[in-house]
Amino acid sequence: MNEITSPKRIVIKNDLDIVVARLQAREIARDLGFNTSDQARISLAAGEIAKLLSSKGSTSGEILIAGVSNEQQVGIQVITTKLMNGHTRYDYAATEKWSEDTLSAVLPLIDEGFVDQDDNRTTRVTLRKWRS
Amino acid sequence: MNNIIDNHVTLQPSILLVEDTPSQAMRFSKVLEAGGCHVTWVDTGLQGVKKAHEKPFDLIVLDIELPDINGFEVCQRLKADPKVADIPVVMLTTRDRASDALTGLKYGAVDYIPKDPFAEAVLLATIQQMGLQKI
Numbered sequence: 507m508n509e510i511t512s513p514k515r516i517v518i519k520n521d522l523d524i525v526v527a528r529l530q531a532r533e534i535a536r537d538l539g540f541n542t543s544d545q546a547r548i549s550l551a552a553g554e555i556a557k558l559l560s561s562k563g564s565t566s567g568e569i570l571i572a573g574v575s576n577e578q579q580v581g582i583q584v585i586t587t588k589l590m591n592g593h594t595r596y597d598y599a600a601t602e603k604w605s606e607d608t609l610s611a612v613l614p615l616i617d618e619g620f621v622d623q624d625d626n627r628t629t630r631v632t633l634r635k636w637r638s
Numbered sequence: 639m640n641n642i643i644d645n646h647v648t649l650q651p652s653i654l655l656v657e658d659t660p661s662q663a664m665r666f667s668k669v670l671e672a673g674g675c676h677v678t679w680v681d682t683g684l685q686g687v688k689k690a691h692e693k694p695f696d697l698i699v700l701d702i703e704l705p706d707i708n709g710f711e712v713c714q715r716l717k718a719d720p721k722v723a724d725i726p727v728v729m730l731t732t733r734d735r736a737s738d739a740l741t742g743l744k745y746g747a748v749d750y751i752p753k754d755p756f757a758e759a760v761l762l763a764t765i766q767q768m769g770l771q772k773i
Contacts, residue, residue, distance in 0.1 A: 525759045529767055543743045550739055550750055614736035
């Protein structure tokens with residue numbers, strides 16, 4: 507069972523929010539003891555998904571960045587959801603394959619990535635990188 | 639062509655920019671200087687390696703597509719030389735695939751910034767986060 511700590515929520519509405527997402531990811535990774543190279547990987551991944559959030563026609567999206575831990579390991583988790591104007595989020599994700607595109611763009615940078623839905627049937631993309 | 643612009647002042651953070659496209663060099667020099675940095679620009683990989691040995695730079699901002707040796711090789715050479723290995727390298731490039739980023743980080747870069755419309759803001763914020771300066 508994974509335990510989540512100190513989540514930071516970033517609403518992506520403009521260019522500055524993309525920078526914030528990237529910096530926030532690096533800061534949390536650094537605080538969790540990630541090495542410089544892995545800080546850069548998760549920071550880049552968070553920045554890339556923030557860019558995808560802002561560039562595919564949505565009015566906004568949000569990213570939740572947090573520490574994650576279980577009995578064996580400590581890591582960082584980035585959860586992305588896209589908030590649509592005039593569509594249900596689920597419909598958009600299903601038709602535009604936004605979530606799959608997002609995941610494939612950043613998968614080489616992380617250890618785990620998957621697409622699922624929360625209790626409101628909102629599609630979300632989860633990225634995880636474990637501390638080595 | 640080997641263009642070199644050198645505005646080094648020892649009291650402020652000094653950045654070596656290795657970038658072969660003049661318009662891109664101007665783009666990023668301008669933003670770095672506006673952020674309080676002093677920028678030395680060279681436009682080839684070999685000039686970058688040579689220049690890195692001449693002054694105690696605080697940071698090297700490195701393009702990948704260069705006319706002689708590419709940025710990966712520049713980074714590899716710098717990291718293999720104890721005299722300059724400690725200078726952090728940030729790669730700034732149009733190559734935005736994750737595999738390229740991984741290569742850059744494998745060769746010792748501390749960060750990898752795609753040259754997209756957000757690059758200036760990301761570069762400045764990254765430098766600030768590294769503690770090099772107050773921007």
